[in-house]
Amino acid sequence: MRQIKGLIMGLSAVLLLGACGTTDTGTEENGDEEIDELVLGYFPSADVENMAASARPLEEYLSEQLDIEVTGQVMTDYTGLIEAMRNQNADVAFLPPFAYVQAEERANVEVLLKAIRDGSESYVAQYNVAADSEFDSIDDLVEAEGLVWAFTDYTSTSGYLFPAQQLMDLGIEDLDSQFTMIDVGAHDSALLSVLDGQADFATTFEDARVRLEDEIPDIYEQIRVIGTTEEIPNATLSVRSELPEELKERIAEAFLNMNDDPEMLEVLKDVYNWEGFAPAQSSDYDVVRDVYSQFEELIEE
CATH class of the missing domain: 3.40.190.10 (Periplasmic binding protein-like II)
Incomplete structure (x- = not known):
């Protein structure tokens, strides 16, 4: 397992270069970020091309709900998604539990919600x-x-x-x-x-x-x-902590509204086989941090 560290360092470097080509998501004005586009990052769960096609209605829904253009980016691995968040090339992301813990530490991301799957907020x-x-x-x-x-x-x-x-x-x-x-x-x-x-x-x-x-x-x-x-807490919906608080609230509300939208629930099912979202907080992932502590030296950059 001592090769893991070098492997992930290499992946991070490659994907960081790729992430630098994404669209700038806003400008700074009087210390507040003016947002005219959001990039939504997906972690890989199935074929990347199929995931991108399945997720497109989700981006259209969010664009309408937030009145901000939302574009999607399916990453080839978790490290690339964390790097995109760290370099502000992704604003909102679906992050699996361990990737969220890493992203919180490395990219100062903030968890808003967690997925519901099989009627539960956790899985094995x-x-x-x-x-x-x-x-x-x-x-x-x-x-x-x-x-x-x-x-x-x-x-x-x-x-x-x-x-x-x-x-x-x-x-x-x-x-x-x-x-x-x-x-x-x-x-x-x-x-x-x-x-x-x-x-x-x-x-x-x-x-x-x-x-x-x-x-x-x-x-x-x-x-x-x-x-x-x-049991493991379900995957997260997380955001860049630098986003305006009002926008974070609107993003959370838009995703929670999907719980009552059968059409969007079908999209979630196609993308990740999820059934909706529930509120989440950082402490929900302490069990994941405990596991992370056992492997941190092997996989840290």
């Missing part, structure tokens, strides 16, 4: 294996050696960090020695790695199989879930 990470796999529990994975583990990204809360902590708590001292680990960029890609025989198991959010249901109707039969982690 799950361990996925092929239907014919010999493994039936997390303990089976711990006892085996040389397995290939597929996950989204080293900074993914459910894809890597919470499972990694759990596996270490179960007695694995060196994850690098125990497993061959492949970060594949998206939760559905991790599942496909299992289906294709490239990985023995994958860790994803709950239940990532829904992302492949249209493409693979019997995905629930082809992939088995053999265990889960502890």
